[in-house]
Amino acid sequence: MKSVTNLESTLVGVAGEYYVAAELTMRGHIASITLRNSRGVDIIASNSDASKSVSIQVKTINSSKPKWLLNQKSENFFSKNHFYIFVALRLLGERPDFYIVPSEAVAQYVKLSHASWLAGKKSDGSPRKDSDMRNFTDIDSKYKEAWSLLNL
Numbered sequence: 001m002k003s004v005t006n007l008e009s010t011l012v013g014v015a016g017e018y019y020v021a022a023e024l025t026m027r028g029h030i031a032s033i034t035l036r037n038s039r040g041v042d043i044i045a046s047n048s049d050a051s052k053s054v055s056i057q058v059k060t061i062n063s064s065k066p067k068w069l070l071n072q073k074s075e076n077f078f079s080k081n082h083f084y085i086f087v088a089l090r091l092l093g094e095r096p097d098f099y100i101v102p103s104e105a106v107a108q109y110v111k112l113s114h115a116s117w118l119a120g121k122k123s124d125g126s127p128r129k130d131s132d133m134r135n136f137t138d139i140d141s142k143y144k145e146a147w148s149l150l151n152l
Helices: 009-026 103-119
Strands: 030-033 043-046 053-061 067-071 082-088 097-102 133-137
Touching (some): 053 067, 097 103, 103 133
């Protein structure tokens, strides 16, 4: 099987959005990919009668290591109807891994993990400098394939 490790990062992101939309559709939901200028929302998904909907931000990596980069905005961009779906691409032709996480959980995780990282020291003992970069990982796979959290 061909690897996707050398796929351009923009294409990695696009692939993730389409994989999520396809997965939602296969589960009987309506999934609409938004235009590129929709801040923080990549997909709007609803149940089949459109009585419940959620917004989704998709983050995709082309690695089997489940660790995604975010920015500082993710600490404050949350609501009860907004979710992140983290996608880990695998070999070409293999189904990716999906992690479905409420935005409140992402915000809490990145805030706490960044504060912990910032409190540490560099390898030379000097203090770390703050940055806009954050990361999310699901160490215990608590959110892996947790499609039911969308409550659609």
